[in-house]
Structures are given as C-alpha cells and as structure tokens.
Amino acid sequence: MNMQHRWIGAMALSSFIMSSAMTVPAFGGDVLTEVLREKGVISKEDWIRIEADREKQAAGYGEQKKSKDTPTIPFWSKKGFGFKTEDGKWQTSLQWRFQGRFTYPDRSDEDTFGDFNDNPEATFELRRVRMKIGGHGYQPWIKYYFEVDLQSTANSGGSAGSTRVIDWRIDLAKYKAFTIRVGQWKINYNRERVDSSGKQTFVERSIVNSVFTIDRQVGVLVMGRLFPGKIYDVNYYVGVFTGSGRGEANDDDKLMYMARIQWNIFGRELAWKQSDLKYHEQPAASLAFGAYTNVGKCTRWSSGGCGTLVQTRSIGGAFTSDGTAADSQFKTQGMVEEFAMKWRGLAIQHEFHWKQINDQGAGVGLKGFTGTASVVPSQTNLMGSYSQASYFPHYLVPAIPKPLEVAFRYAFVDPNVFASNDTLREYTVAFNWFFAGHRNKITVDVSHLSLDMPMAAAITEQRGRLQWDVSF
Structure with a gap:
C-alpha cells in the first residue's frame, strides 16, 4: 500500500x-x-x-x-493629448493648431515700391493649420519633435494647400549644461523668429524678420545653460548647418556656422514666447548676441527654404545668380543684439540686426589695358531693428478686463546702409484677448507702413489684420 x-x-x-x-x-x-x-x-x-x-x-x-507589456496612461497637458508609460520612459503628445486670419489691403509685408502700389486685397485665409507631435523614448532625456504644416499659403513659403514637414528634431538632453540637437528646426539665432507664431503678441512678426532671419536649417547644435540662478547665469548655442534652409539639400561643400550667447540678467531664464501671461512677480530679463556666416546661393531664408532678397544690391540690380557661380556666389554673414524682459504684466522685446552680403559674381567692370572685362565683387550692408512692448492694463486699472493686452511695435529696415532714402518703417498697435493663454486667443493689429523714396516724399499704407489662434 x-x-x-x-x-x-x-x-x-x-x-x-x-x-x-x-x-x-x-x-x-x-x-x-x-x-x-x-x-x-x-x-x-x-x-x-x-x-x-x-x-x-x-x-x-x-x-x-x-x-x-508596460501599461500606458492617457493624459492632457498644454502640449496636447498624449500617452505615457508607468515607468516614465516613453511619452508622446499630439496637438492640433488652427490660425485663421483676415487682412486688408495686403496679406504680407510691403517691402518694395511695387508692393505699396498694387491692388488692395481683402483676404481671409487659413494662415497655419498644423499637427505637432513630440515626446521622449527609451529615456526621458531622449526627446523628439516634429511638426507638419497642413495648410500653408503661397505667402508663407509654399504652394497654397501644400502639406510639408517643417520641423523634425531629436534632443539628447541628459544634462542642462550640455544638450545636443540634430534635425531641422528654427535655429536659435534670434528670439523673434524662434518664438512660435502661436505665441506672438502681434498677428505676425515684424518687417525685420523676412530680411534678417536664418529660419529653419538642417544640422546639429550644441546648447546648454551654465550657472543657473547666479548673476552670471548664461545660455550658449553653437551649431553647424547646411545653409540651404528648410527641405533642401546642400548644393555645395560649404556650411553655415552659428553661435549665440545669452545672459540671464537676474538669474531667471525667459521662455521662447511673448507677453507676460504668467505675471512675473520678479523681473526676468536676457541680453543676447548672435552671429552666423554662410556661403551659398541664398541671400535670405524663410519657411519656404532658401530664397532671394527682394531688395537691390549696392551696385543696383537684384540678388540673382549670374549663372557662373550659383552654388557659392554669395557670402552672407550677420550679427544680432537682443534684449527681452518680463515683469508684472509688462513684456519688452528688442533686436538690432546687421547683415552683409558679398556677391562674388555681381557684375562686369570696365575693360582694363588687356582689353578683357573683370568681375567686380559687390558688398551690400543691411541694417534693421524692432522694439516692442505689451502690457495688461488690468494690473494698473482693475476695472479693465484681465484677458485684454495692448501692445506697440516700431521697426525699420535699411536695405543699403550706404544709400539714402530707401528705409522701410513699421508702426503697429495690437490688442489681444486671451481665452486660454496663447492656446486660444484673438488678436487685432493695425499698422502704418512707409517707404522712403529718393527725390520724393515717402509712400505709405495702412494695414489691418484680425486673427483667431487655437491650439488643442
């Protein structure tokens, strides 16, 4: 048993x-x-x-x-709707953005005599309709982001209704003092351009932007913040890029080099956005200087990529290729001085730009003793600046609704420093009503634009714009 x-x-x-x-x-x-x-x-x-x-x-x-099979958690934040894992190693957010705009009498800035004398246009357009996706993977410090423009218009750098990827980048941000970024994005050269179009105080950037920005580029950047909270608190940015702008391969073996140094005056860093929505109890301000140099066919950059300045060269004529040195015809270099501050509802922002273009294929000079023509290089110096201030009057007069903000901006562009009576100027007044900060707001601005004319009075034009900007 x-x-x-x-x-x-x-x-x-x-x-x-x-x-x-x-x-x-x-x-x-x-x-x-x-x-x-x-x-x-x-x-x-x-x-x-x-x-x-x-x-x-x-x-x-x-x-x-x-x-x-790590469980995921749905969430919503200012960056949109998203998912993240319980261990925190994976996260992604999706945000949609709509920007509808009405303008009269012109959609874009008046840069030339012809712009001031064209037919008026009353236009409603979907200026920007975008999808933003960002987050991190494998580790919280391996960050990614890309942005798709679903409804660009012709004056925003693409054919009407075209879909295009405008940003794509990866950040290796384990250390605040040393972060590496690779991809395509708005290069951290000047604040006005890096500030998102959805986080601006005015309907659009100033007349300075289209002439002096280096916009989106493809490349690599090293950046970081040193001595945070100290009197010598600084941010630095050093990068190498193709210089061909958004969505274009480099057409030569030359590269663009850029550097920026930013002093956070009170030991507090300012975010890349305008208006003092947070109401800074303590002042936060920055003073920055940047510089770049590039050799190629571009004399300006925009959302459409590599472009050509509409202004004329110092010797006259347009900045166009002569057909013999197109790939590396222009040596373009620039510098910027920038100041920004926010304090108790007041926001101030200013930039001063200098730009020089050396055209190695500019034209043909007089024949010498040999009887042959020689190429005469052309050097054109451009200068421009804007200053703007905005304030929530509720903090001064409590009877005024808190969501209302008023702003003023002055800007000028001198397309040829050594020539006179050719300066373009802008005076703009703006009013914002914030429903949910920059994520839901209505902006109205009115501009007085003028262009100095040789041997004649300046020509002027007034422009009005109404815009509703929503992110969700």
Missing part, C-alpha cells in the same frame, strides 16, 4: 511540476498539494519546497509580463 501511495505521489508530483512549468496558478494555494499532504504522500518539507518554487516561478512570470 505504501509503495502504491509513493507511486501515486510521484506521478502527481511529476504532473504538478510539468503543469507549473507551463502555467502559473492564479491563487495562493494549490488543491493537489494540499490533498497529497493530507494523505501523507508528501511530507511537510516537500510541500514547503513546492510552494516556494511555485511562488518563485509566479514572480518571475509577472516580471516578464510587465517588461513586455
């Missing part, structure tokens, strides 16, 4: 071991082992060993399941 019991016990134990290898019990005890122990088939010591082994296998199985 004992032999029979031992045989039954051995068979049951073997069966249990095999089944345990294939499945994990979902409850604390096991009926079979309890019965065998009660019948005396297995000893108490055997039962303890079996239970310990079963718990060990269950724990290992649970860890394996968790590593293969």
Whole structure:
C-alpha cells in the first residue's frame, strides 16, 4: 500500500511540476498539494519546497509580463493629448493648431515700391493649420519633435494647400549644461523668429524678420545653460548647418556656422514666447548676441527654404545668380543684439540686426589695358531693428478686463546702409484677448507702413489684420 501511495505521489508530483512549468496558478494555494499532504504522500518539507518554487516561478512570470507589456496612461497637458508609460520612459503628445486670419489691403509685408502700389486685397485665409507631435523614448532625456504644416499659403513659403514637414528634431538632453540637437528646426539665432507664431503678441512678426532671419536649417547644435540662478547665469548655442534652409539639400561643400550667447540678467531664464501671461512677480530679463556666416546661393531664408532678397544690391540690380557661380556666389554673414524682459504684466522685446552680403559674381567692370572685362565683387550692408512692448492694463486699472493686452511695435529696415532714402518703417498697435493663454486667443493689429523714396516724399499704407489662434 505504501509503495502504491509513493507511486501515486510521484506521478502527481511529476504532473504538478510539468503543469507549473507551463502555467502559473492564479491563487495562493494549490488543491493537489494540499490533498497529497493530507494523505501523507508528501511530507511537510516537500510541500514547503513546492510552494516556494511555485511562488518563485509566479514572480518571475509577472516580471516578464510587465517588461513586455508596460501599461500606458492617457493624459492632457498644454502640449496636447498624449500617452505615457508607468515607468516614465516613453511619452508622446499630439496637438492640433488652427490660425485663421483676415487682412486688408495686403496679406504680407510691403517691402518694395511695387508692393505699396498694387491692388488692395481683402483676404481671409487659413494662415497655419498644423499637427505637432513630440515626446521622449527609451529615456526621458531622449526627446523628439516634429511638426507638419497642413495648410500653408503661397505667402508663407509654399504652394497654397501644400502639406510639408517643417520641423523634425531629436534632443539628447541628459544634462542642462550640455544638450545636443540634430534635425531641422528654427535655429536659435534670434528670439523673434524662434518664438512660435502661436505665441506672438502681434498677428505676425515684424518687417525685420523676412530680411534678417536664418529660419529653419538642417544640422546639429550644441546648447546648454551654465550657472543657473547666479548673476552670471548664461545660455550658449553653437551649431553647424547646411545653409540651404528648410527641405533642401546642400548644393555645395560649404556650411553655415552659428553661435549665440545669452545672459540671464537676474538669474531667471525667459521662455521662447511673448507677453507676460504668467505675471512675473520678479523681473526676468536676457541680453543676447548672435552671429552666423554662410556661403551659398541664398541671400535670405524663410519657411519656404532658401530664397532671394527682394531688395537691390549696392551696385543696383537684384540678388540673382549670374549663372557662373550659383552654388557659392554669395557670402552672407550677420550679427544680432537682443534684449527681452518680463515683469508684472509688462513684456519688452528688442533686436538690432546687421547683415552683409558679398556677391562674388555681381557684375562686369570696365575693360582694363588687356582689353578683357573683370568681375567686380559687390558688398551690400543691411541694417534693421524692432522694439516692442505689451502690457495688461488690468494690473494698473482693475476695472479693465484681465484677458485684454495692448501692445506697440516700431521697426525699420535699411536695405543699403550706404544709400539714402530707401528705409522701410513699421508702426503697429495690437490688442489681444486671451481665452486660454496663447492656446486660444484673438488678436487685432493695425499698422502704418512707409517707404522712403529718393527725390520724393515717402509712400505709405495702412494695414489691418484680425486673427483667431487655437491650439488643442
């Protein structure tokens, strides 16, 4: 009988071991082992060993399941709707943005005599309709972001209704003092351009932007913040780029080089956005200087990529290729001085730009003694600046609604420093009503634009714009 019991016990134990290898019990005890122990088939010591082994296998199985199938958590933030894993290693956010605009009498800035004398236009347009996706993967400091423009217009750098990827980048941001960014984005050269069009105080950037920005480029940037909170708190940016602008491959072996140094005056860093929506109790301000140099066919950059200035060269004529040195015809370099401050509802922002274009294929000079014509390089110096201030009058007069902001901007562009009576000027007054900060706002601005004319009075034009900007 004992032999029979031992045989039954051995068979049951073997069966249990095999089944345990294939499945994990979902409850604390096991009926079979309890019965065998009660019948005396297995000893108490055997039962303890079996239970310990079963718990060990269950724990290992649970860890394996968790590593293969990490639960995700839905959430909403200022960056949109998204998902993230419980361990914090993966996160992605999706945001949609709509910007509808009405303008009269022109959609874009008046840059030339012809712009001031064209037919008036009353236009409603979807100026920007965009999808933004960003987050991190593998580790919280491996960040990614890309942005798609779904409804660009002709004056925003694309054909009407075209879809295009405007930003794509990866940040290796484990250390605040040393971050590496690769991809395509608005280069951290000057604040007005880097500030999102959805986080501006005015309907659009100043007349300075189209002439002096280096806009989006493809390349690599090293940046960081040093000595945070100290009197010598600084941000630095150093990068190398193709110089061909958004969505274009480099057409030569030359590269663009850029550097920026920013002093955070009070030891507090200003975000890349306009208007003092947060109401800074303590002043936050920055003073920055930037510079770049590039050799190529571009004399300006925009959302459309590499472009050509509409202004004329110092020797007259347009900045166009002569057909012989197109790939590296223009050496373009620039510098910027920038100041920004926010304090108790007041926001101030200013930039001064200088730009020089050396055209190595500019034209043909007089014939020398040899009877052959020589190429005369052309050097054109451009200068421009804007200053703007905005304020929430509620903080001065409580009866005024808190969501209302008023702003004023002055800007000028001198397309040829050594020529006179050719300066373009802008005076703009703006009013903002914030429903949910920059994520939902209505902006109205009115501009007085003028262009100095040689031997004649300046020509002028007034422009009005109404815009609703929503992100969700």
